[in-house]
Amino acid sequence: MDDKQTVLDILQDLTGEDFSDNLDEDLFASALLDSMGTVQLLLDLQDKLGVQAPVSEFDRNEWNTPAKIIAKVEAAK
Amino acid sequence: MRWYIPYGNPTYFIWLTLAIIPLMIGLLYGRRFRGYQTVISLFFLILTFGGPNWKTGISLIGYLVYQMILVGLYSHYRQPKGSPNKGWIFITAVVLAIIPLVIVKLTPLFTPGRQSIIGFMGISYITFKVVQTIMETRDGMIKEFHPVLFGQFLLFFPTISSGPIDRYRRFEADYAKVPVRDDYLNMIQTGVRYVFQGFLYKFILAYYFGTVLMPQIQMRALMAHGFSWNIVAYMYAYSMDLFFDFAGYSLFAVGISYLMGIKTPMNFNQPFKSKNIKDFWNRWHMTLSFWFRDYIFMRLVFFCMKHHIFKSRTTTANVCYVIxxxxxxxxxxxxxxxxxxxxxxxxxxxxxxTWLRFKKKHQKYIPHNKFTELFSIFLTFNVVCFSFLIFSGFLNTLFFAPNPY
Known part of the structure; x- marks a missing residue:
């Protein structure tokens, strides 16, 4: 499974929505992700993809859409 | 020479306008006069921490030297490649950073009516900035310790007394560059609007609620001995005063920052329109609540989840909210x-x-319309105002303090 699909699966687990066709949805503006969800996301990225992203890294303007998160994960690899 | 609380009176604004005009002309022509900015910063710091307040000025300098050494040492330890990054050293650094604030906060408890000699106006807000810098240095996000920039960040005079609490990486990026002319013209427009909105909030509305209305209600409430409707009236008047006073101050601080080409984050976003308490904390004293969210809540949740301290996610969230x-x-x-x-x-x-979870589960049966939204705004507003009544300490004066009559 590729990274993109893994990220989409993690997001689906967290929010209950499939973002495959909505890669630019703003997760914070639509309140799909809150601080709890964010932490869970960071932990999942760490466990499932080995991407180390500390809480400080999490700038809400840079991680607010599925597309941006995928890009961050790919850049970190 | 007179001595001034920041944004306390018209003369302060006259000084301020005169001082930042050269800076603004520079910014319009693509230059940031950093030396000049430092000189006027010192001037305004002296206006606030000099003269009869000189003792707090000494405390500020001592505090600054102490934190500079601390952050310098921690950066020296953490920033080189292959740093051991021990947890206990990080915790020690954070504890050492908050010790001065803890002493200042505890002093009145042990010596009633006296303030600590190491305190000064705005110590809390500088402490927030120091602690977050240490945390982001630990996370490897701040890769370089630059004493002069760090000093500029801590002592940025428009926000020194009560925030808004900026972030080092954000501030530094703004300070390093000069905004493009069109952007800067927009910033001037916004900045001027903020300052004038601040005048309306602080010198008209907060003055009316806090200085005209509140003392009368307070007197009536005290005369009534015990419970009376005056307490309810006090609750609303106090809440309005608190909002307009602090939002007014914040508008000044943000507005002046904008004129100086620094986009200090906003502190309030129409908090009384909040639909629930979480929404409220995303709109009220935002830089403080975001600070708590990013540097305490999320880190606590991260720690608890990583070490599986609580079985359920809900329990983790609840415990962390309360802490x-x-x-x-x-x-x-x-x-x-x-x-x-x-x-x-x-x-x-x-x-x-809990309610939001319940509502989500029973979506079919719980109505959601304009009326329920209005009701939730009304309910949140009253829950918040009641919390401000507690916060005001008036209940303490009313029921527990020795009665002056």
Whole structure:
């Protein structure tokens, strides 16, 4: 499974929505992700993809859409 | 020469306008006069911390030297490649960073009516900036310790006394560059609008609620001995005063920052329109609540989840909400009413989350329309105003303090 699909699966687990066709949805503006969800996301990225992203890294303007998160994960690899 | 609280009176604004005009002309022509900015910063710091307040000025300098050494040492330890990055060294650094603030907060408890000699106006806000810098250095996000920039960040005079709490990486990026002329013209427009909105808030509305209305209600409430409707009136008047006073101050601080080409983050976003308590904390004293969210709540949740301290996600969230808000209560001051205020908001968050989960589960049966939205705004407003009544300490004066009559 590729990274993109893994990220989409993690997001689906967290929010209950499939973002495959909505890669630019703003997760914070639509309140799909809150601080709890964010932490869970960071932990999942760490466990499932080995991407180390500390809480400080999490700038809400840079991680607010599925597309941006995928890009961050790919850049970190 | 007179001595001034920041934004306290018209003369301060005249000084301010005169001082930043050269800076603004520079910015319009693509240059940031950093030396000049440092000189006027010192001038305004002296206006606030000099003269009869010179002792607090000495405290500020001592505090600054102490924190500079601390952050310098921690950066020296953490920033080189292959740093051992030990947890206990990080914790020691954070503890050392907050010790001065803890001493200042605890002093009135042991020597009633006296303030600590190491305190000065705005110590809390500088402490927030120091602690977050240490945390981001640990996370490897701040890769370089630059004493002069760090000093500029800590002492940025428009926000020195009560925030808004900026972030180092954000501030530094703004300070390093000069905004493009069109952007800067927009910033001037916004900045001027903020300052004038601030005048309306602080010198008209807060003056009316706080200086005209509140003392009358307070007197009536005290004369009534015990419960009376005056307490309810006091609650609303105090809430309005608190908002317009602090939002007014924040508008000045943000507005002046904009004129100086620095986009200090906003502190309030129409908080009384909040639909629930979580929404409220995303709109009220935002830089403080975001600070608590990013540097306490999320880190606590991260720690708890990583080490599987609680079985369920809900329990983790609830415990962390209460701890987070309780710490905020303690930060406000060591009195029963501040601590109760913190706990109250912690439990309000827990109840709010429980309700939202329940609502989601029973979506089909629970109506959602314009009327329920208005009701939720009304309810949130009253829950918040009641918390401010606790916060005001007036209940303490009314029921527990020795009665002056």
């Amino acid at each position: 987070n808000m309780l710490i905020m209560g303690f930060w406000h001051g060591e009195t029963w009413f501040y601590i109760t205020y913190g706990l109250y908001h912690g439990f309000a968050m827990v109840i709010n989350d």
